[in-house]
Amino acid sequence: MIGKREARRLVNFVIRQSAADQVEVAILNHKQALTRFANNYIHQNVSESNSSITVRVAFGKKLGIASTNSVETKKIKDTVEWAEKIAHLQKENKDFVSLPKARPGNNRRHKLHVKRTEDFSARARAEAVKEIIGVARRNGLNSFGSVSNGTAEICVANSLGTFAYSVCDDLYCNIVMSASDSTGFSQTGTRDAGAADFRGLAEKAANKALVSAHPVDLKPGRYTTIFEPLAASEFLSFMAYYAFNGKMYQEGRSFLTQKLGSKIIDERITLIDDPYNRMGFAFPFDFEGVPKKRLVLIEKGTAKNVVYDSMTAHKERRKSTGHSLGAPGFFGPVPLNIVMKPGRKSVDQMIRETERGVLVTRFHYTNVIDPHKLVFTGMTRDGTFLIEDGKITKGVKNLRFTENIIEVLNRLEDISAKQELVADDPGYGARFATGTVVPAIKVRDFHFTSATEF
Template identity: 30%
Template sequence: MVIARTVNMLHAILEQARGFDDVELLLSKGNDALTRFMNNHVHQSTEVAWRNLRIRVLLDGRSGVVETDRLDQDSLAAAIERAGEIARAQPAPETPAQLEASRPMADSTAWHETTAAAMAFDRARIVQQLGDLARPKGATFSGAISTSEKTTCIVNTRGTEAYQESTQAELNLLAQRGELSGYSYWIGGDISALPLNDLADEALSLTAAEAVLQRLEPGVYPVVLDHYAAGMMIGYLGYMGFGAKQYLEGRSFMTRRMGKRVASTRITIRDDARNPSGLSSMFDGEGVVRRPVDLIQAGVAVGVVTDSVSARALELKNSGHAFPMPNSEGPAASHLFVEPGKSTLPRMIGSIKRGIYVRKFHYVNVVDPMTSLITGMTKDGTFLIEEGKLVRPLSNLRFTQDVLGALKSCSALSSASRLVEGVYGPVHSPAMLIKKFHFTGVGEE
């Protein structure tokens, strides 16, 4: 019923926008709620209802785009007229813009009543439970818990009709005791699946040591990257080079390496937006069905993700990875999966004579996309490993490392995999053992 009403509303706007060669409408709307807490108490409780209609008109191959959240008749008429003016103001392009024709199926498992119905009191009670878990251990929790619901609908004059309702819940958790801190994170569609006690234990476990932070000299060390650090690193790899636009323009580390070995044979990475272990997304910003794409297979660079424009340029089938078009970014790999291995975190740590364990990376940024060089800091759980054991907490370290270099020296991956924070979207990643990782600075004085 809601689907029909929304689709019909957009078709009515398409009718209103006659006079152009083609028209595309992308309606997004939702409710976002978030409870933020510090030292076990809530300091911010927010609830936002929002909507956005993106109107794209095509005229002689030129695109004009207007976005608005004003959906009354007068505002819509003005927005459509302005989109036409924008299209007409542009010169005729050599490669005319085109719309896609697609009718993707909605994912009926992406919406959960439990999440949509969660109230501020429900989120505050979670904070209360966290406080109850932290206090006996002399620790505190800070972080944020959010619940949201979203509807996305795309229709165009080429016959595309795409509709999706989804929910999302997310917990970002920081445990602190003295100068020690530990991090954990969860994201999913159904808040009733939130493993609160496990997440609390995971974050608290790194604050239990009776030791002061030790400063370790920068250098090259073997490192065990917990899921959170490994996933963030892979997220940045995708940001730097898994898109076809970067590849075509020669700005990606993939450009000169397609078909070549770029990582250990243990490394297989694919983008799979329909994998139920991730946050499923059936269609992209053009309404095109998202298809799985192999990016690195057993260490060999094998593919990039495309949108309609880059797929035509590469003469490939569109893989459905577009942001709303037109855009400067090009397609993006936003649902990355790293194939797990056969090891475990304890086994990886146990195999190291002297090295470093890292829970999480902080403030990562790209230094050189052509060599996959990134920099950042460790945060909320950095430990010295000696003789196979976590022996003492370390001051945060700065790393400057080419990701492909790290992946070439990857000697083990955990069999367990987690959905963790990435760049374009969460990354499903195992923990990794990297033999050589370059630490270039220390956080504390």
């Protein structure tokens, strides 16, 4: 981590190197460490420290982008030169108007940097794993999962005066508990490592594995289904990427194209992209340095907004909503802080009110079949239960579903009062925590299309 002053010096240095009409610099320094365990022992334990500097230059409407992970001055100068060389070879991009102009940021203070998360050591992670494994052993189970923590320092600036800087930390933990013929799962993500309850998480996963022991076959078909927050979050994630994406909306590839202002799902559903929600991973700006604001996406079932970065916003002569994923932005802008408004019932009550149904802990390998119509498929995993006469009676073998998300959300029965932060796993690239704040939901006639053998 180089600190705000050095970050400012570095971005100004990069901007000065270029003769372009406009220059943008995005610096991402991060370090992360991850301890992985399986069969009740630590089998992988890694750490990394990395940087990336991405330079976007514009000569008129000709753009060039180059990146490096070197912090050496010569490499940074080479990167600026590459970006300029590319821009000169480019054709004009008629959709480009300007990089974002400086805008006042959100003045609220956000506790993003938590020192004890940054300092959470390999030994601390091992002690956490020890606690998890202790729960597994006491219950005669095998445990699998990971505990990881990371720190990201992000600075985005451009030659039009935009300057945004922040340091944020997070800890993520996932646990699979395995019995002879059943599994259970739990996970958490938090900015504050001190808030992680590893034993509680382990007990939650263990309980699911124990209750779902000796799972029975369930005939594929349509069932009233309760989705715990982890499973419910997948519906929202697919909508985030394929429906609320302003680029897909403009191209006619989003389900919401020509539907803004229309009621599309059950009126009890309200979705807000809220980067400052106290339960979520607050973050004040996007990867073009544009301040983030609370944005209503669905209000009482009616589609209200999609999200924009600077390129898509200019196409409609409006302002970016602060949802850029950064240059080059092939995929388009995406809301990363979706919050679904809660309902009034507890999950226990939702179960009690179910004569016959299924409770799903989480999904595996969900994938879009038709992104335009929001049809997707996937498997249940790590805790799928049969509900009979208002009680969870047994585990069921995993099921495949094939469903249209919009139709599912129009078959809503209930929303739980309690929301949870479902943290996204640390993923593939640089450490940057995101997650969805979501309640459990209950829907009728959810379509399970086939079964598997376990």
